[in-house]
Ligand SMILES: C=CC1=C(C)c2cc3[nH]c(cc4nc(cc5[nH]c(cc1n2)c(C)c5CCC(=O)O)C(CCC(=O)O)=C4C)c(C)c3C=C
């Protein structure tokens with residue numbers, strides 16, 4: 001990874017945000033290639049461009065693909081993401097093995113550098129783009145097609161419909177989930193084109209959500225379209241102890257041996273009723289979330305990083321008892337193990353047929369057990385005041401396979417070689 005003076009010079013001012021970054025990146029592409037830097041994104045410290053990333057965190061141009069865990073989970077968030085649910089067309093175990101091996105082979109290559117598929121530019125040097133490709137499996141993969149029914153991860157099931165949901169079946173579930181994250185939107189598309197071409201006849205896309213982070217405005221964590229800073233509070237990804245307790249499938253957990261090192265992914269496509277939300281006075285919006293809209297600070301604090309002091313406010317005078325943050329994480333000893341890692345992105349799909357804006361959140365959560373964590377939190381949030389302004393329409397529960405250990409390993413090897 002190169003980090004030098006030239007890198008810093010190519011960093012747009014923070015306030016310029018994503019648009020500024022892209023403009024700058026486009027302008028620099030030629031220059032970067034000319035001096036052999038291997039791509040402009042390679043050198044831009046993400047903490048200065050991707051909103052919400054802490055100042056001390058930088059995103060390397062190449063995120064290691066091999067490891068005990070897959071990348072794209074505790075990796076600081078890239079600017080862009082594509083989430084895709086697939087059904088498997090392979091008809092037997094050999095076909096599934098072939099599919100996983102091809103996905104591994106191509107992912108390993110793509111992480112080292114993405115390039116356009118088009119003939120005329122195919123000779124371009126592949127550009128690493130802080131790419132992560134994260135593969136998950138749905139409960140339906142463990143039906144009787146591949147002889148895997150006795151090997152399902154213990155907590156894997158199809159995502160249930162929660163009371164405030166209006167799930168649309170074509171936007172839900174899947175045998176596989178792919179999360180593709182990168183610093184440029186075209187990289188996501190190139191990767192998707194590459195992977196679908198290389199797995200032709202073995203996979204069929206079911207749904208897709210393209211998503212992105214908004215820039216910090218004016219600083220700190222990025223805002224969703226609802227206008228509040230999001231992703232302020234998360235488990236500490238730098239603490240192995242916390243990660244082993246909340247995120248990774250680690251013994252003793254009663255999970256099959258092949259699943260160790262994996263994690264559970266919960267995806268929720270949540271639409272905002274933004275026209276209705278925008279009519280609400282800011283003071284009311286703030287009581288719904290329990291945080292200040294401008295600063296992101298809890299209603300009893302000054303700064304976004306201040307911890308709310310619920311014990312000093314037992315009746316919810318400052319932070320309402322039914323506010324989003326207080327219900328989501330009451331910060332008690334009893335609720336501590338329902339915490340999980342949120343790694344969500346925004347989507348904007350234009351207008352619906354009635355002329356309403358179709359935008360919202362691709363909510364993405366990682367955890368050790370979706371029932372103990374996501375579903376417990378979701379249950380506490382049931383019928384919260386926010387639910388009048390948002391509708392979950394899709395998503396799914398997936399098990400994120402353990403990492404690919406080295407150049408000889410492949411996604412799901414321990415599952416498929418074992419059975
Ligand atoms: C079931 C889990 C959650 C769903 C679904 C969810 C939806 C959702 N959230 C926001 C906006 C914000 N969420 C914030 C905090 C927050 N949300 C959850 C869980 C779910 N959110 C948790 C666990 C937390 C952290 C609470 C804490 O530890 O204090 C915030 C505040 C900023 C932050 O900490 O990130 C915002 C804003 C939307 C818009 C939304 C669905 C549409």
Ligand SMILES: [Fe+2]
Nearest residue numbers: 230324325328
């Ligand atoms: Fe939330």
